[in-house]
Amino acid sequence: MLGRSSSRPEGGGRRASRHAAVGGRPLLEVEDVVVQFGGVTAVNEAAFSVDAGRITGLIGPNGAGKTTCFNVITGLQKPTRGRVWLDGRNVTSMPVHRRAHRGIARTFQRLEAFGSLTVRENVRVAFDIHRGITGLVRPVAADIDALLERVGIAAYAAERADSIPTGTARLLELARALAGDPKLLLLDEPSSGLDETETDAFGDLLIELAGEGRAILMVEHDMDLVMRVCDDIHVLDFGSVIASGSPADIRNDPAVQQAYLGYADEADEADQAGEADRGAGAGVAYAESAVETTRTDLQPVGAALGAAPVGAADETTVLPAVPPAPREVNQ
Ligand SMILES: Nc1ncnc2c1ncn2[C@@H]1O[C@H](COP(=O)(O)OP(=O)(O)O)[C@@H](O)[C@H]1O
Numbered sequence: 447m448l449g450r451s452s453s454r455p456e457g458g459g460r461r462a463s464r465h466a467a468v469g470g471r472p473l474l475e476v477e478d479v480v481v482q483f484g485g486v487t488a489v490n491e492a493a494f495s496v497d498a499g500r501i502t503g504l505i506g507p508n509g510a511g512k513t514t515c516f517n518v519i520t521g522l523q524k525p526t527r528g529r530v531w532l533d534g535r536n537v538t539s540m541p542v543h544r545r546a547h548r549g550i551a552r553t554f555q556r557l558e559a560f561g562s563l564t565v566r567e568n569v570r571v572a573f574d575i576h577r578g579i580t581g582l583v584r585p586v587a588a589d590i591d592a593l594l595e596r597v598g599i600a601a602y603a604a605e606r607a608d609s610i611p612t613g614t615a616r617l618l619e620l621a622r623a624l625a626g627d628p629k630l631l632l633l634d635e636p637s638s639g640l641d642e643t644e645t646d647a648f649g650d651l652l653i654e655l656a657g658e659g660r661a662i663l664m665v666e667h668d669m670d671l672v673m674r675v676c677d678d679i680h681v682l683d684f685g686s687v688i689a690s691g692s693p694a695d696i697r698n699d700p701a702v703q704q705a706y707l708g709y710a711d712e713a714d715e716a717d718q719a720g721e722a723d724r725g726a727g728a729g730v731a732y733a734e735s736a737v738e739t740t741r742t743d744l745q746p747v748g749a750a751l752g753a754a755p756v757g758a759a760d761e762t763t764v765l766p767a768v769p770p771a772p773r774e775v776n777q
């Protein structure tokens with residue numbers, strides 16, 4: 447379990463807790479979860495926790511099991527073994543809609559909005575669905591407008607969802623998730639398709655949302671964003687958590703460095719052996735070919751880890767510019 451202190455001045459303590467943790471337990475606990483698809487172990491004894499009022503990053507190479515973890519947390523994927531706890535309650539067997547009712551919302555790596563509806567109608571539907579669950583009154587237009595404004599897509603309100611840029615569609619996903627006023631928000635690669643200015647604004651919004659006491663768990667490849675906004679980070683590799691801590695801890699963690707340095711070392715050997723698996727050679731292929739299907743602003747994970755200004759006194763460690771190899775199957 448992670449400590450609540452953060453090396454970053456804006457971390458942890460800034461967060462009021464409207465959605466307070468129960469009895470000091472983390473809001474979400476993933477306990478030794480295993481997911482097997484036939485012979486493939488996608489998640490391998492993964493264990494991590496997420497606190498209310500904080501932004502938690504879940505990072506790792508493509509194929510590490512991040513999206514599968516999200517599916518287990520939300521109930522879309524039954525784990526082979528292990529448990530998921532929400533608010534101190536075992537929700538491992540709870541269906542998706544009941545978890546949603548208990549305050550879990552997510553965005554999808556693959557966009558899920560209704561293409562033939564406008565942006566505004568999509569958000570209205572999300573409000574309506576939530577009203578159906580909770581029996582709340584129908585949303586007034588002002589609620590929808592305020593939410594569109596908040597996530598920065600008000601200018602697209604009347605556009606069809608299938609005609610807006612990818613980055614805007616991701617923000618629409620966020621708006622739809624927020625319509626349910628979730629206490630746990632899971633974001634799967636939310637900044638893909640956002641430009642730098644939009645990403646900055648998005649980061650500020652996440653900090654604001656956590657400041658309201660929400661727990662945010664974010665899978666994200668943009669390490670600058672991760673290092674700037676996350677209070678806690680868990681690193682997944684081959685389905686297991688290999689490191690947990692603050693951004694500064696993660697940048698300096700020997701296991702993380704070994705993982706990324708290991709890719710580089712293996713790459714030289716793999717190149718010589720004519721293989722291209724998960725080393726630098728595969729990394730180049732990832733940067734050149736997989737960008738279109740996974741993200742539009744790919745940057746080398748290792749380089750960004752090293753370059754991110756997280757306020758650590760010792761910033762001498764620079765991880766290599768080796769992006770992970772592609773081994774991804776999106777949900
Ligand atoms: N439905 C599935 N059937 C078979 N294998 C899957 C399925 N979903 C994911 N996988 C495999 O599980 C591993 C983890 O995938 P995923 O969770 O999508 O990783 P990440 O989100 O970290 O990129 C990969 O090896 C992937 O090929």
Ligand SMILES: [Mg+2]
Pocket residue numbers: 512513514555774776
């Ligand atoms: Mg994924």
